[in-house]
Amino acid sequence: MLYKRNCHSLLNRKPFKKLTNNDVSYFKSIVGNSYVKEDDIESYNEDWMKWYKGNSKCVLFPNSLEEISDIVKYCYKENIAIVPQSGNTGLVGGSIPVFDEIILSLKRMRNNFSFDPSSGIVQCDAGFILEEINEKLMNHGYMMPIDLGAKGSCFIGGNVATCAGGIQLIKYGNIHANILGLDAIIADEKGSILRMGSSLRKDNTDLHLTHLFVGSEGHLGIIGNVKMLAVPCPKGISTSLLAMKTFDDCKKVLHLAKSQLCENLSSFEFLDHDILQCIKQFSNVPIPFEKIPQFALVIECSGSDEEICSKKMENFLSFCYDENLVDDGIVTNGFNESKGIWNIREGAPLSVGKEGYVYKYDMSLPIEHFYMLNNEIKNLLQKDKEKLGILRICSYGHLGDGNIHFNLISKQPTNDIYNIVHPYIYNWVVNHNGSISAEHGIGQLKRNYMSIGKDTTQTAISRSIKKLFDPKGILNPYKFVN
Amino acid sequence: MLYKRNCHSLLNRKPFKKLTNNDVSYFKSIVGNSYVKEDDIESYNEDWMKWYKGNSKCVLFPNSLEEISDIVKYCYKENIAIVPQSGNTGLVGGSIPVFDEIILSLKRMRNNFSFDPSSGIVQCDAGFILEEINEKLMNHGYMMPIDLGAKGSCFIGGNVATCAGGIQLIKYGNIHANILGLDAIIADEKGSILRMGSSLRKDNTDLHLTHLFVGSEGHLGIIGNVKMLAVPCPKGISTSLLAMKTFDDCKKVLHLAKSQLCENLSSFEFLDHDILQCIKQFSNVPIPFEKIPQFALVIECSGSDEEICSKKMENFLSFCYDENLVDDGIVTNGFNESKGIWNIREGAPLSVGKEGYVYKYDMSLPIEHFYMLNNEIKNLLQKDKEKLGILRICSYGHLGDGNIHFNLISKQPTNDIYNIVHPYIYNWVVNHNGSISAEHGIGQLKRNYMSIGKDTTQTAISRSIKKLFDPKGILNPYKFVN
Numbered sequence: 033m034l035y036k037r038n039c040h041s042l043l044n045r046k047p048f049k050k051l052t053n054n055d056v057s058y059f060k061s062i063v064g065n066s067y068v069k070e071d072d073i074e075s076y077n078e079d080w081m082k083w084y085k086g087n088s089k090c091v092l093f094p095n096s097l098e099e100i101s102d103i104v105k106y107c108y109k110e111n112i113a114i115v116p117q118s119g120n121t122g123l124v125g126g127s128i129p130v131f132d133e134i135i136l137s138l139k140r141m142r143n144n145f146s147f148d149p150s151s152g153i154v155q156c157d158a159g160f161i162l163e164e165i166n167e168k169l170m171n172h173g174y175m176m177p178i179d180l181g182a183k184g185s186c187f188i189g190g191n192v193a194t195c196a197g198g199i200q201l202i203k204y205g206n207i208h209a210n211i212l213g214l215d216a217i218i219a220d221e222k223g224s225i226l227r228m229g230s231s232l233r234k235d236n237t238d239l240h241l242t243h244l245f246v247g248s249e250g251h252l253g254i255i256g257n258v259k260m261l262a263v264p265c266p267k268g269i270s271t272s273l274l275a276m277k278t279f280d281d282c283k284k285v286l287h288l289a290k291s292q293l294c295e296n297l298s299s300f301e302f303l304d305h306d307i308l309q310c311i312k313q314f315s316n317v318p319i320p321f322e323k324i325p326q327f328a329l330v331i332e333c334s335g336s337d338e339e340i341c342s343k344k345m346e347n348f349l350s351f352c353y354d355e356n357l358v359d360d361g362i363v364t365n366g367f368n369e370s371k372g373i374w375n376i377r378e379g380a381p382l383s384v385g386k387e388g389y390v391y392k393y394d395m396s397l398p399i400e401h402f403y404m405l406n407n408e409i410k411n412l413l414q415k416d417k418e419k420l421g422i423l424r425i426c427s428y429g430h431l432g433d434g435n436i437h438f439n440l441i442s443k444q445p446t447n448d449i450y451n452i453v454h455p456y457i458y459n460w461v462v463n464h465n466g467s468i469s470a471e472h473g474i475g476q477l478k479r480n481y482m483s484i485g486k487d488t489t490q491t492a493i494s495r496s497i498k499k500l501f502d503p504k505g506i507l508n509p510y511k512f513v514n
Numbered sequence: 515m516l517y518k519r520n521c522h523s524l525l526n527r528k529p530f531k532k533l534t535n536n537d538v539s540y541f542k543s544i545v546g547n548s549y550v551k552e553d554d555i556e557s558y559n560e561d562w563m564k565w566y567k568g569n570s571k572c573v574l575f576p577n578s579l580e581e582i583s584d585i586v587k588y589c590y591k592e593n594i595a596i597v598p599q600s601g602n603t604g605l606v607g608g609s610i611p612v613f614d615e616i617i618l619s620l621k622r623m624r625n626n627f628s629f630d631p632s633s634g635i636v637q638c639d640a641g642f643i644l645e646e647i648n649e650k651l652m653n654h655g656y657m658m659p660i661d662l663g664a665k666g667s668c669f670i671g672g673n674v675a676t677c678a679g680g681i682q683l684i685k686y687g688n689i690h691a692n693i694l695g696l697d698a699i700i701a702d703e704k705g706s707i708l709r710m711g712s713s714l715r716k717d718n719t720d721l722h723l724t725h726l727f728v729g730s731e732g733h734l735g736i737i738g739n740v741k742m743l744a745v746p747c748p749k750g751i752s753t754s755l756l757a758m759k760t761f762d763d764c765k766k767v768l769h770l771a772k773s774q775l776c777e778n779l780s781s782f783e784f785l786d787h788d789i790l791q792c793i794k795q796f797s798n799v800p801i802p803f804e805k806i807p808q809f810a811l812v813i814e815c816s817g818s819d820e821e822i823c824s825k826k827m828e829n830f831l832s833f834c835y836d837e838n839l840v841d842d843g844i845v846t847n848g849f850n851e852s853k854g855i856w857n858i859r860e861g862a863p864l865s866v867g868k869e870g871y872v873y874k875y876d877m878s879l880p881i882e883h884f885y886m887l888n889n890e891i892k893n894l895l896q897k898d899k900e901k902l903g904i905l906r907i908c909s910y911g912h913l914g915d916g917n918i919h920f921n922l923i924s925k926q927p928t929n930d931i932y933n934i935v936h937p938y939i940y941n942w943v944v945n946h947n948g949s950i951s952a953e954h955g956i957g958q959l960k961r962n963y964m965s966i967g968k969d970t971t972q973t974a975i976s977r978s979i980k981k982l983f984d985p986k987g988i989l990n991p992y993k994f995v996n
Contacts, residue, residue, distance in 0.1 A: 148880075149769070150765065150768075150769060150881045150882070151880065151881060151916065152772065173773060194718070195718050195722070197716050201715070201716070203777075205687055205691045205692075206715075206716065208690040208691060208722070208725060209687045209690060209691030209692075210687075210691075218975075224971045225971070226969070226971055226972055226975060227969045227971075227972060228972060230878075230947075230949055231880075231947070232878040232879075232880070232916055232947075232948065232949050232952075233683070233688075233878065233915040233916055233917070234679050234683070234688065234878045234912075234915055234916065234917050234949065234952035234953050235878055235949040235951070235952065236676070236677050236729050236949070236951045236952065236953060236954070236955050236956070237949055237950060237951045237956065237960075237964050237968070238964065238968065238972065238973070238976055239726060239729070239730055239733075239734075239976045239979060239980075240677070240690070240725060240726065240728055240729050240730075241726075241972065241975065241976065241979075243690060243722060243725030243726065243728070244721060244722065244723075244725065244726055246722055246725070247718050247721070247722050248721055248722075251721075252721075264772060264773050264776050266776075283632065286632070287631070287632060290634065290746060291655060291746055291818070292818060293818070294746050294748075294817060294818030295685075295777040295778060295817050295818065296777060296818075335776060335777050336773070336774060336775070336776030336777065336778075336826075337822075337826070340819075340822055340826075344818075344819070344822075396712075396714040396715065396716045396717055397714075398630075398633065398713075398714070399632045399633060400632070430716075433715040433716055434633065434714055434715055434716065435715070435716050465712075465713070465714075466714065467712055467714050467716065467717040467718070467719055468719060469717070469718045469719045470714075470716035470717065470718065471716050471718060472718070473718050474718070474719065478719075482719050482720065486719070486720065487708070487709045489706045489707070489708055490708050490709060490710060490720065490723065491720070493700075493708060493723065493982065493983070494720055494721045494723065496982050497721060497723075497979065497982065498721075500975065500978050500979065500982070501975070
């Protein structure tokens with residue numbers, strides 16, 4: 033029951049070759065004996081939430097583009113399926129084998145790192161951890177334009193492969209806004225190394241293939257290194273936590289924040305009453321209001337000048353109070369000072385897991401439908417709440433960019449939720465012009481739903497493109513584009 | 515001699531069908547009699563600089579995705595080649611037929627326009643003019659995140675198809691940073707309408723095909739409409755024109771501007787002594803310095819607060835003066851007030867054309883090589899200056915994002931410049947880690963040079979992708995990816 037989200041129960045294993053001792057020996061000849069792991073590989077076969085479990089017999093740790101190329105070339109010849117694995121911090125089972133695919137870990141792809149302070153461009157191998165890159169850039173007053181919960185363990189290659197979003201997308205844009213080039217190994221006969229884009233901000237000398245790899249979830253090739261634009265670290269920061277009465281007021285405050293904080297608006301996060309209660313109860317994070325409000329917003333204003341940030345936030349908040357949009361609120365200035373507020377927001381994903389078995393839905397919705405689903409599902413499940421063992425229905429997320437994380441917490445997993453609630457939610461979202469995957473990707477979890485509302489021509493083109501890069505379909509099979 | 519940049523002299527016409535009266539009648543049945551033009555089509559067969567000339571016999575003006583689809587389906591069946599044409603403001607001959615391809619003008623694709631102020635997302639047909647979109651958005655306090663000289667006549671579809679750059683890329687990013695989705699008609703058997711992406715800021719439910727169309731120059735399909743992120747109009751603006759002694763100082767000032775003006779830095783433009791002289795002489799734009807400096811910089815700081823912008827600029831400039839980086843300068847606050855400064859920068863492309871026959875090179879270079887080429891070419895051509903009829907060698911461009919517009923002005927076009935200087939420059943740029951096309955694209959002009967320094971695997975993949983979308987190669991043939 034525990035690994036219910038795995039999709040292997042729905043599928044037949046494809047006729048990929050089963051790994052032999054000869055194959056393992058050959059892999060050892062490429063990467064060295066110590067970098068082919070056959071024992072104690074549980075943590076590679078399983079995600080951190082313990083939702084998905086693969087049955088791989090072997091993990092490879094290549095150290096260079098050439099080693100990856102040699103592995104892929106051999107796998108092409110022998111018809112061996114591969115799952116590329118970065119930090120393994122995903123939530124949709126994209127980096128976990130479905131059956132016995134070998135795992136190609138990018139952990140040792142961390143030889144090359146360079147940063148050019150004159151252009152702000154960083155070039156590095158795919159295995160560098162996001163936070164670690166930030167530490168290196170900090171000496172130059174720069175940082176990466178992505179910030180997400182997993183930053184202490186996710187790899188930059190995985191961030192690009194999944195088009196990672198996070199809490200600062202509203203200011204810095206998504207991966208497409210900041211990627212300039214990358215090298216990837218594709219699964220053709222030669223295990224070709226494709227060198228795409230450049231370390232230039234403007235380059236229009238070919239099709240922009242780099243961007244095709246953004247969000248491709250390891251289906252087109254294995255990203256070996258990336259060239260990205262870093263951004264100057266803000267010198268000032270002002271963060272507020274606002275207690276809100278209605279969702280309508282949240283929308284109005286968003287509109288105001290965009291026009292008043294404008295280029296300094298770096299986060300606009302949203303939490304509803306139920307998630308706030310959950311955070312308080314299960315993570316012991318204090319919510320600094322007399323009583324838990326209907327909704328809370330975390331709004332951050334950051335920029336190159338401390339005084340300007342606090343002044344802008346101050347003016348913005350007085351305006352919100354004057355308009356009677358905000359019930360109560362606190363505001364902090366400075367990076368350390370904001371931690372208390374961010375602990376609440378960051379407590380959300382941690383707390384839901386502590387309360388029970390959690391179903392996470394990561395979706396984009398137009399703002400007019402953003403919070404509608406929450407009530408819709410509450411009503412739908414009202415009478416069966418007891419029977420389904422539902423403990424809580426709650427939402428939080430990135431209201432600033434229309435990305436809601438809707439959570440259903442139950443005592444234990446039940447088939448009814450998989451069979452009834454899943455398709456209901458995904459259809460509802462598509463019918464309301466939303467996306468069933470905002471920033472978590474498709475992976476195993478959503479493979480059966482990704483075609484809802486999609487044009488068949490587009491799907492056919494995606495499949496043909498997949499076939500160009502991976503003619504035998506050995507890269508991350510059974511998921512996403514197949 | 516005049517149309518020397520045309521590439522037809524280098525090529526043989528491919529065996530596309532020659533247009534018959536029956537074809538024309540069929541096109542009339544799709545778009546209506548008045549929207550098939552066979553007479554007075556000179557302005558469609560020629561670019562505005564009169565550098566390229568096609569020999570098309572017919573221009574079609576479809577009004578909907580379905581009409582475009584019907585045209586493309588018919589052309590696929592009959593093997594008729596098509597050149598999609600937007601505002602026809604390009605500089606590389608990308609929207610001009612090489613032989614007798616029919617022209618599909620997007621001029622009438624302007625039925626649908628909508629803007630959602632809550633998300634800042636604009637959805638519109640491909641034929642809207644950039645400036646016109648800005649006028650519509652202005653009522654909501656928004657504007658498009660691209661600004662370029664051709665804004666009064668270029669179409670948004672063409673901007674996306676060429677990945678247009680411009681003078682505010684340093685603040686708002688390029689098209690990839692702001693595009694969310696688009697519909698395009700591909701040249702398969704059905705003239706399929708591909709609907710890609712969505713009007714959501716985050717959507718990870720398929721390969722990101724939208725981004726493959728950015729910069730594809732009409733080779734993969736005909737863009738019918740786009741979904742893009744608009745940005746709030748700045749309320750304050752401060753613009754400075756600085757006189758600089760050395761290029762090294764220009765680099766230092768750029769570094770300072772990035773860290774001090776940071777999120778407010780919206781333009782960082784560069785002009786050298788020779789282009790300033792040319793502007794003064796041929797456009798009568800006053801240069802407000804006692805004598806024309808070695809280099810001039812136009813730096814713009816914009817944002818949601820007038821006072822903050824002027825204050826930030828003031829502090830930044832005093833810092834530059836204190837460090838002895840700047841020789842002289844003027845600064846203006848306000849949109850109207852900055853026009854005098856922008857007239858100088860905008861005078862650059864206009865003036866070079868007035869002096870003589872101009873060869874424009876649009877390239878990206880790492881900052882350490884940014885201005886090196888200028889002196890390199892001056893030295894190279896020193897002794898043949900007279901013989902080649904060279905009047906001026908000058909540079910301007912977007913230093914902030916590494917994009918130089920290098921100009922060679924001669925009395926008249928000569929083969930020597932095409933045969934010797936062209937390949938020398940392009941090879942030099944690639945050898946110095948630059949790109950031979952920053953923001954103008956490949957088109958006809960650079961088709962023979964685009965493979966310099968490119969990986970053959972990447973080129974092969976681009977060709978295969980082209981084949982997927984356009985199996986018969988009828989879309990914009992002879993240029994770019996073929």
